[in-house]
Amino acid sequence: MTLTWPEFRRERRRSRQAWVLLAAAALAVVAGLGWFFTAGQFAVAEPPTDGPREAPVLAAGWMNPVPAVRPVPRGPAAALLDTLPVKGRAGREDYDRRAFGQAWLDVDRNGCDTRNDILRRDLSGAEFTGDPRCQVAGGTFREPYTGRQLTFRRGAGSSVDVQIDHVVALGDAWQKGAQQLTAEQRESLANDPLNLIAVDGPANQDKSASDAATWLPPNKAFRCHYVARQISVKAAYRLWVTPAEKDAMQRILASCPGQQTVVAAAR
Structure with a gap:
């Protein structure tokens, strides 16, 4: 079949348009692959950051404050x-570890051990085994780390799978002033709700005894509270920071200049 000149021009224009569309599609695929193998794979793998921006310290009615070395002053965490x-x-x-006393003592004298106190405080819909309501059997929560x-x-x-983390790790505290505390003060530090949060087990293992210079929660939305809480614990127990640790804390707090200290107020 012989095409007329107008028909030939029409077919050639359609062919060019098809090739342009194919080329655009190929470029999009190449660009997408380039993004994925540079930054994209990390963005896809990054955990969600819609978790809690802060965590409670005391639960009203059944948790009691633990005596620290000194009270935490209210005000900007950076100050x-x-x-x-x-x-x-x-x-x-x-x-x-035994220098901080037996694990999970009932330091606040409410009749339940510290681990179960923190689980009950942090979990929603907590279920219990036996009476009194001390041994937590289950529950759900938006994990902060x-x-x-x-x-x-x-x-x-x-x-x-769910562990109770010392926000200021006891190994870190030992190297930054806890050796000078009394045995009773170290027991308080290890069982103070200010220094304890229920967290994801693998994240807690990854943190180990790290300070803010070497580990921060993957959930960026929680970092300001996390750093402010470490500062508050260190102030409460007269612990110090290293230069690298202070630099890391200042970088985090620069993104949230209004971040306040964390105090043991019932919630």
């Missing part, structure tokens, strides 16, 4: 940070 001593780390060779919704179920293989 309190500037009052903390800045020094290098002390040695860790003689660190022993990752921002994910998690479920806690007590059990030999499941309890470790």
